[in-house]
Amino acid sequence: MAEEQETKSIDQGTIELIEKAAKDGVNTAFDRAEAMKPCPIGSVGSCCKHCGMGPCRVPLPKGKEETPEEKQKRRGVCGATAETIAARNFIRMIAGGAAAHSDHGRGVAELFLEVARGGAPGYGIKDEQKLLQVALDLGVEIGERTNNEIATDIGQIVLGEYGKQEGELITLRKAPLKRQELWRKLGVAPRGIDREIVEIMHRTHIGVDQDYKSLLKQGVRAALADGWGGSLMATELQDILFGTPAPILGQANLGVLEKDEVNIIIHGHEPLLSEMIVAAAQEPEMIELAKSKGAKGINLSGMCCTANEILMRHGVPIAGNFLQQELAIVTGAVEAMVVDVQCIMQSVQTVAECYHTKIITTSPKARIPGATHIEFDEHDALKSAREIVKTAIENFPNRKGNVHIPDNKTDQIAGFSHETINYLLGGMFRASYRPLNDNIINGRIRGVAGVVGCNNARTKHNEAHITMVKELIKNDVLVITTGCNAIACAEAGLLVPEAAKKFAGKGLAEVCETVGIPPVLHMGSCVDNSRILIAATAMVKDGGLGDDISDLPVAGAAPEWMSEKAISIGQYFVASGVYTVFGVTWPTTGSKEVTDYLFKDMEEMLGGMWAFEPDPIRAAHLMIAHIDKKRKALGIDKARERVLYDMDMRRELDAV
Amino acid sequence: MEYKIEKKKAPGRDEVEVLGATFEKGKPEGEDAGKWRQKLDSREERLKYLQSGERYFYSQEWFGSEKRKNPA
Numbered sequence: 001m002a003e004e005q006e007t008k009s010i011d012q013g014t015i016e017l018i019e020k021a022a023k024d025g026v027n028t029a030f031d032r033a034e035a036m037k038p039c040p041i042g043s044v045g046s047c048c049k050h051c052g053m054g055p056c057r058v059p060l061p062k063g064k065e066e067t068p069e070e071k072q073k074r075r076g077v078c079g080a081t082a083e084t085i086a087a088r089n090f091i092r093m094i095a096g097g098a099a100a101h102s103d104h105g106r107g108v109a110e111l112f113l114e115v116a117r118g119g120a121p122g123y124g125i126k127d128e129q130k131l132l133q134v135a136l137d138l139g140v141e142i143g144e145r146t147n148n149e150i151a152t153d154i155g156q157i158v159l160g161e162y163g164k165q166e167g168e169l170i171t172l173r174k175a176p177l178k179r180q181e182l183w184r185k186l187g188v189a190p191r192g193i194d195r196e197i198v199e200i201m202h203r204t205h206i207g208v209d210q211d212y213k214s215l216l217k218q219g220v221r222a223a224l225a226d227g228w229g230g231s232l233m234a235t236e237l238q239d240i241l242f243g244t245p246a247p248i249l250g251q252a253n254l255g256v257l258e259k260d261e262v263n264i265i266i267h268g269h270e271p272l273l274s275e276m277i278v279a280a281a282q283e284p285e286m287i288e289l290a291k292s293k294g295a296k297g298i299n300l301s302g303m304c305c306t307a308n309e310i311l312m313r314h315g316v317p318i319a320g321n322f323l324q325q326e327l328a329i330v331t332g333a334v335e336a337m338v339v340d341v342q343c344i345m346q347s348v349q350t351v352a353e354c355y356h357t358k359i360i361t362t363s364p365k366a367r368i369p370g371a372t373h374i375e376f377d378e379h380d381a382l383k384s385a386r387e388i389v390k391t392a393i394e395n396f397p398n399r400k401g402n403v404h405i406p407d408n409k410t411d412q413i414a415g416f417s418h419e420t421i422n423y424l425l426g427g428m429f430r431a432s433y434r435p436l437n438d439n440i441i442n443g444r445i446r447g448v449a450g451v452v453g454c455n456n457a458r459t460k461h462n463e464a465h466i467t468m469v470k471e472l473i474k475n476d477v478l479v480i481t482t483g484c485n486a487i488a489c490a491e492a493g494l495l496v497p498e499a500a501k502k503f504a505g506k507g508l509a510e511v512c513e514t515v516g517i518p519p520v521l522h523m524g525s526c527v528d529n530s531r532i533l534i535a536a537t538a539m540v541k542d543g544g545l546g547d548d549i550s551d552l553p554v555a556g557a558a559p560e561w562m563s564e565k566a567i568s569i570g571q572y573f574v575a576s577g578v579y580t581v582f583g584v585t586w587p588t589t590g591s592k593e594v595t596d597y598l599f600k601d602m603e604e605m606l607g608g609m610w611a612f613e614p615d616p617i618r619a620a621h622l623m624i625a626h627i628d629k630k631r632k633a634l635g636i637d638k639a640r641e642r643v644l645y646d647m648d649m650r651r652e653l654d655a656v
Numbered sequence: 657m658e659y660k661i662e663k664k665k666a667p668g669r670d671e672v673e674v675l676g677a678t679f680e681k682g683k684p685e686g687e688d689a690g691k692w693r694q695k696l697d698s699r700e701e702r703l704k705y706l707q708s709g710e711r712y713f714y715s716q717e718w719f720g721s722e723k724r725k726n727p728a
């Protein structure tokens with residue numbers, strides 16, 4: 001049994017809890033993935049169910065080359081080709097992902113406007129610096145106006161960007177000039193966030209856009225509306241409300257749960273309510289109440305991207321990433337799991353029913369049958385938060401004896417926003433990306449890789465994440481990370497400065513030691529991938545590495561991706577000029593043309609392209625080869641090969 | 657955040673004023689560790705920081721590698 005479980009995760013604590021789940025008769029995603037294989041036709045994008053004549057399945061013939069006649073016939077009832085069907089499926093994934101990120105951003109903007117108008121007590125403008133920065137981005141007058149007046153204008157403009165019908169998103173102007181021009185030339189500069197997503201739904205309806213290239217181009221447009229629009233705005237406004245992240249020490253993994261305390265896990269994506277829960281859990285009355293129920297205190301921890309948000313701003317520990325959500329409940333030590341939106345398995349409720357845990361849903365957009373629903377009311381957020389914390393405390397006496405918390409917590413440093421990296425590299429008086437660019441040019445740092453994305457139950461938990469990241473840093477590639485990859489890296493001890501000495505190549509380790517940073521920089525949650533775009537733009541603008549993101553020696557990856565959001569993120573990275581490698585599975589292999597377009601033609605069009613490689617070492621090598629290709633194009637490939645001559649060598653030279 | 661001016665003897669000249677250290681002594685600890693943004697405490701300072709520190713995006717005359725081009 002133990003050996004079988006070891007194939008499921010690289011993390012000992014996770015394996016222990018998979019075993020406990022089996023003993024307790026609890027069914028988890030690990031079991032379901034084993035019992036149910038993915039549909040071989042759907043997984044390659046060859047199944048369409050966009051109308052009542054289908055679903056139509058158009059798989060490639062197995063084990064033989066297809067004749068032109070066979071290909072002609074490989075169509076849906078409506079005549080849609082395998083290319084159209086694969087492209088439709090692919091861009092509907094982008095629409096789903098972009099909608100999720102952007103609707104998150106809209107929620108933040110709505111709260112932001114309420115705060116500015118004084119209608120959301122408990123919240124405020126925490127970061128005036130960021131407020132001014134966003135005001136400059138959006139052309140909002142600053143002068144002698146109050147923060148709330150400035151914020152009101154910002155909130156209105158941002159909300160307007162969602163429903164805008166014409167022109168282009170204001171925040172596209174943050175991208176390198178050359179990139180902006182390219183987007184305009186290609187006709188992919190997004191007009192309004194909602195519009196591009198709606199247009200995907202229209203174009204993919206039966207009998208509308210039936211040219212796969214045209215469909216994929218709209219996918220690019222919607223993805224850009226996500227990365228440079230909805231996600232970017234979510235990040236910026238969250239920073240204004242809750243503070244721009246700066247380095248902070250925290251801990252990670254299931255071992256952060258406390259045996260004698262009321263454990264509350266905040267799971268999901270939006271920091272709006274979780275910020276208030278952090279505040280409520282520290283109130284003396286709440287701590288007293290917890291003690292009156294026999295607990296020693298209240299222990300908050302996070303899961304998935306909410307975890308990243310509250311870690312980066314408050315140092316709240318992270319209990320785990322996507323595939324650890326059910327297992328946290330299996331510990332038997334969780335009084336409440338508070339969820340909002342995205343990446344919450346419906347089965348957390350079923351698992352909770354086997355223990356004493358209460359699942360508390362809080363968003364009107366995301367309800368689960370059987371769960372307790374305490375709706376987040378932004379007009380009295382602290383009241384909602386107190387009710388949630390109280391519900392958890394009152395559940396403490398119901399805890400059963402069957403508790404096992406793995407002993408597996410690690411330290412981590414998070415909070416590397418673009419602003420903080422800029423400050424750390426240059427200081428208050430000359431904040432700068434210059435040291436980073438210089439070290440790339442002189443070859444100490446080979447390049448930069450953004451490794452992000454989910455967990456996927458079809459592959460060993462965290463294995464591809466960690467194998468890839470270790471291979472990259474070993475080869476002097478500085479890694480920036482977000483989302484579930486960041487949590488995996490934290491659990492593997494890669495987010496501390498000491499990791500540089502242990503795992504990084506000589507050049508990268510030297511730089512990390514000098515600046516005092518880990519070789520893997522935690523930049524936040526999945527909407528915070530926009531921070532990576534801004535960091536890449538700052539590298540371009542600082543100079544010496546070309547004049548577009550596609551010139552930089554950088555690459556991106558999501559080795560354990562599973563969500564539609566990951567596809568949207570990948571597509572906006574590609575559209576921004578980044579070579580992006582995905583692992584596990586690829587959703588268009590049912591059509592060679594569509595796959596070639598994404599993997600090859602997009603490079604000509606956008607300077608960045610997709611790649612698929614499930615082996616994390618091979619994927620890392622693909623990224624390194626791309627980084628080296630870019631170094632060569634920049635004429636800085638020789639820097640790495642430079643030989644430092646000692647006196648003997650010099651004498652030999654002189655003798656010649 | 658104020659500039660520290662130090663007086664120093666210069667060869668062949670009288671005392672001259674030079675800009676002193678621009679870092680704070682010691683290591684930030686506890687609550688303060690890592691919190692750098694709070695050091696800017698007026699709107700004017702914050703705007704000035706944006707123009708210098710975040711010059712890639714907010715300087716009037718400096719566009720890094722793109723300075724030859726017109727702003728988009």
Ligand code: SF4
Nearest residue numbers: 048051054056076078
């Ligand atoms: S839209 Fe066409 S391919 Fe899709 S289900 Fe309907 S008939 Fe089949």
